[in-house]
Amino acid sequence: MDAIRRVLSVIVLNEDGVLSRISGLFAGRGYNIDSLTVAPIPKTNLSRLTIVTSGSTAVLEQIVKQLHKLIPTYKVIESGEFVEKELALVKIPLSEDFNGLDAMLKAYNGTIASSSEESIVLMVADDYNRIDSFLKAVKKYNPTDIVRSGSVAMDL
Amino acid sequence: MELSGSQMVIEALRKENVSVVFGYPGGAIMNVYDEVYKQNHFKHILTRHEQAAIHAADGYARATGEVGVAFVTSGPGFTNAVTGLATAYMDSIPLVVISGQVPISMIGTDAFQEIDAVGISRPCVKHNYLVKDAKDLSRILKEAFYIARSGRPGPVHVDIPKDVTAQIAHFSYPSEIKMQTYKPTYKGNPRQIKKAIEAIAAAKRPVLYIGGGAINSNAAEEVREFAKICGIPAVETLMARGVMGDANPLLLGMLGMHGCYCANMAMSEADLMIAFGPRFDDRVTGKLSEFAKHAKIIHVDIDPSSIGKIVPIDYPIVGDLKNVVEAMIPLAKEQIQADKYKPWRELLKRYNEIHPLRYEDSNDVIKPQWAIERVGELLGDKAVICTDVGQHQMWAAQFYPFSYPRQWLSSGGLGTMGYGLPAAMGAKVALPNKTVINFTGDGSILMNIQELMTAVENKIAVINIILNNQFLGMVRQWQTFFYNKRYSSTDLSVQPDFVKLVESFGGRGFRVKTKAEFDQALNDAMQSGCVCMIDVQVDRFENVLPMVPAGGTLYNMMLEYKE
Numbered sequence: 001m002d003a004i005r006r007v008l009s010v011i012v013l014n015e016d017g018v019l020s021r022i023s024g025l026f027a028g029r030g031y032n033i034d035s036l037t038v039a040p041i042p043k044t045n046l047s048r049l050t051i052v053t054s055g056s057t058a059v060l061e062q063i064v065k066q067l068h069k070l071i072p073t074y075k076v077i078e079s080g081e082f083v084e085k086e087l088a089l090v091k092i093p094l095s096e097d098f099n100g101l102d103a104m105l106k107a108y109n110g111t112i113a114s115s116s117e118e119s120i121v122l123m124v125a126d127d128y129n130r131i132d133s134f135l136k137a138v139k140k141y142n143p144t145d146i147v148r149s150g151s152v153a154m155d156l
Numbered sequence: 157m158e159l160s161g162s163q164m165v166i167e168a169l170r171k172e173n174v175s176v177v178f179g180y181p182g183g184a185i186m187n188v189y190d191e192v193y194k195q196n197h198f199k200h201i202l203t204r205h206e207q208a209a210i211h212a213a214d215g216y217a218r219a220t221g222e223v224g225v226a227f228v229t230s231g232p233g234f235t236n237a238v239t240g241l242a243t244a245y246m247d248s249i250p251l252v253v254i255s256g257q258v259p260i261s262m263i264g265t266d267a268f269q270e271i272d273a274v275g276i277s278r279p280c281v282k283h284n285y286l287v288k289d290a291k292d293l294s295r296i297l298k299e300a301f302y303i304a305r306s307g308r309p310g311p312v313h314v315d316i317p318k319d320v321t322a323q324i325a326h327f328s329y330p331s332e333i334k335m336q337t338y339k340p341t342y343k344g345n346p347r348q349i350k351k352a353i354e355a356i357a358a359a360k361r362p363v364l365y366i367g368g369g370a371i372n373s374n375a376a377e378e379v380r381e382f383a384k385i386c387g388i389p390a391v392e393t394l395m396a397r398g399v400m401g402d403a404n405p406l407l408l409g410m411l412g413m414h415g416c417y418c419a420n421m422a423m424s425e426a427d428l429m430i431a432f433g434p435r436f437d438d439r440v441t442g443k444l445s446e447f448a449k450h451a452k453i454i455h456v457d458i459d460p461s462s463i464g465k466i467v468p469i470d471y472p473i474v475g476d477l478k479n480v481v482e483a484m485i486p487l488a489k490e491q492i493q494a495d496k497y498k499p500w501r502e503l504l505k506r507y508n509e510i511h512p513l514r515y516e517d518s519n520d521v522i523k524p525q526w527a528i529e530r531v532g533e534l535l536g537d538k539a540v541i542c543t544d545v546g547q548h549q550m551w552a553a554q555f556y557p558f559s560y561p562r563q564w565l566s567s568g569g570l571g572t573m574g575y576g577l578p579a580a581m582g583a584k585v586a587l588p589n590k591t592v593i594n595f596t597g598d599g600s601i602l603m604n605i606q607e608l609m610t611a612v613e614n615k616i617a618v619i620n621i622i623l624n625n626q627f628l629g630m631v632r633q634w635q636t637f638f639y640n641k642r643y644s645s646t647d648l649s650v651q652p653d654f655v656k657l658v659e660s661f662g663g664r665g666f667r668v669k670t671k672a673e674f675d676q677a678l679n680d681a682m683q684s685g686c687v688c689m690i691d692v693q694v695d696r697f698e699n700v701l702p703m704v705p706a707g708g709t710l711y712n713m714m715l716e717y718k719e
Contacts, residue, residue, distance in 0.1 A: 065461035
């Protein structure tokens with residue numbers, strides 16, 4: 001059975017140890033975590049986790065049920081209707097030839113986030129497929145470091 | 157009310173009507189024990205090992221349906237308790253276990269007897285708490301008891317740092333509880349129930365597959381009535397023994413790896429399986445692709461994650477079993493004709509006649525199955541039966557005549573050797589007027605043998621019957637069947653004198669080699685009023701049969717073993 005990619009938005013009580021309950025559940029039951037982000041939801045006692053996972057239909061169904069089973073879980077949103085964005089930072093040495101870089105950044109709505117005497121840092125925020133293709137395209141500038149944030153998602 | 161954290165613990169237990177706590181003190185929980193000393197609301201029973209404290213609370217919980225409570229200290233006190241927590245978690249047993257922890261300021265410094273207790277217990281409890289402030293303690297303890305007993309029951313672990321047990325704060329124990337995130341479903345969806353009844357009415361060969369949920373939900377009466385109205389034959393898992401009552405003509409027996417032939421054939425030939433609170437354990441299903449492959453499945457369970465976890469379900473019903481079956485009964489009365497399944501019942505009856513549960517008795521040596529049957533004849537419904545884990549456990553499940561729920565206490569999911577004696581103590585404390593028997597093996601009994609001391613000190617008169625084959629019998633059986641008789645590390649013929657052993661603790665011991673001696677010993681043990689050990693020398697090479705080898709199919713059982 002082919003693994004299906006799935007974005008889950010999980011709302012949990014913002015309390016001690018809740019992240020380890022979730023990551024422990026995935027590790028203990030052998031589920032995949034492709035990425036995981038977490039931050040408090042403003043003006044509530046809740047936090048939102050965005051988990052990107054993959055597995056067969058049966059496994060994905062179990063993941064959702066097991067997440068629900070955790071006592072601090074308030075809600076698991078699994079509808080396909082998400083705006084999903086990920087941020088990537090890419091460090092490129094100033095010694096590289098920047099020919100065409102401007103056009104590429106424009107195409108991906110990217111910016112130069114920072115620069116120093118040795119390098120510049122590019123920043124792109126987009127869905128994970130576009131980030132993938134940006135990172136492929138930017139390879140020709142020989143990046144020395146790449147950081148991806150993992151997806152955040154908002155249900156529509 | 158201003159109280160210290162320790163006083164809050166005592167007060168909360170009083171509000172929860174806890175009558176007994178099992179435990180073992182130590183540095184980090186001394187403040188709590190100081191308050192235990194000063195109070196007289198509950199009895200504290202000092203076990204001789206923390207694992208046994210949890211098993212005893214577990215036995216108490218299984219025997220009564222109440223929440224079992226235990227105290228342990230930090231570090232090794234807690235790690236010793238982990239097997240007990242995992243045992244209760246696998247079998248969905250409600251416990252509240254309170255552990256001491258080093259003071260908050262010392263957490264994370266590798267302090268003396270410090271261990272990340274909530275980190276360790278997380279995967280083997282229903283929920284856990286590390287209490288950081290005494291002002292949270294009343295809410296946390298209220299939640300702990302509520303979570304332990306509601307929904308799918310399970311153990312809850314509360315870790316309390318030593319400074320929190322000394323901290324003074326306001327205490328007001330909530331009378332009601334409403335949790336923002338935890339809301340178990342009790343009532344089944346009426347549409348799903350209606351569809352399930354229609355499926356039953358349309359079936360020709362339905363079978364009731366009853367699991368431990370029927371015990372936890374206290375649904376035995378409803379399940380029996382439903383089975384009777386519908387005339388549907390039933391099989392029980394190890395955890396469900398006692399739900400139908402063995403005298404019930406609709407009960408085919410236990411199913412699974414050591415289930416009886418007709419129960420496994422019923423599952424294999426059924427066109428509809430009505431699963432009441434089981435969890436499709438691998439020891440029940442055998443090879444999944446062949447498991448009940450002709451059957452549509454109705455699964456009633458209070459835990460949604462249990463439904464569809466192992467096999468796809470055609471009619472899922474999330475809810476409390478008692479509640480759901482109550483709703484099914486009036487519909488069943490209208491729509492289901494018990495007569496319709498008569499040919500199916502007759503067929504299964506014939507299966508049972510062809511291959512009944514049996515053993516070859518002997519005049520030279522006591523057969524373990526005989527010993528169990530004999531206790532059944534002599535004590536029947538007067539005894540609560542505990543077991544350890546291994547061959548004796550399977551024989552007890554097969555051959556003891558159970559007649560009511562909570563008569564049978566056994567570690568099913570985790571299969572914890574050493575469970576029997578402390579669990580039997582817990583049951584005896586809960587039910588002092590019952591005879592409590594612990595069927596055990598010469599391997600298992602040594603895993604919590606120190607509890608003889610607890611039993612003697614507290615006059616807990618449980619009767620341990622060792623079916624002594626001088627082997628780690630179940631492993632030896634697998635070595636015989638599947639490892640060409642290479643008996644690697646299973647020969648236990650070097651063993652203590654069990655009679656002297658129990659007597660050194662202050663209990664009574666009996667060595668039994670004949671049937672006459674067995675009856676005499678059981679009678680004397682019943683009269684003794686103290687903890688007893690009956691060391692029954694049984695046939696060394698007896699096997700538990702029939703058997704579905706691991707990964708085998710239910711319809712292809714090994715009915716006898718030929719060299």
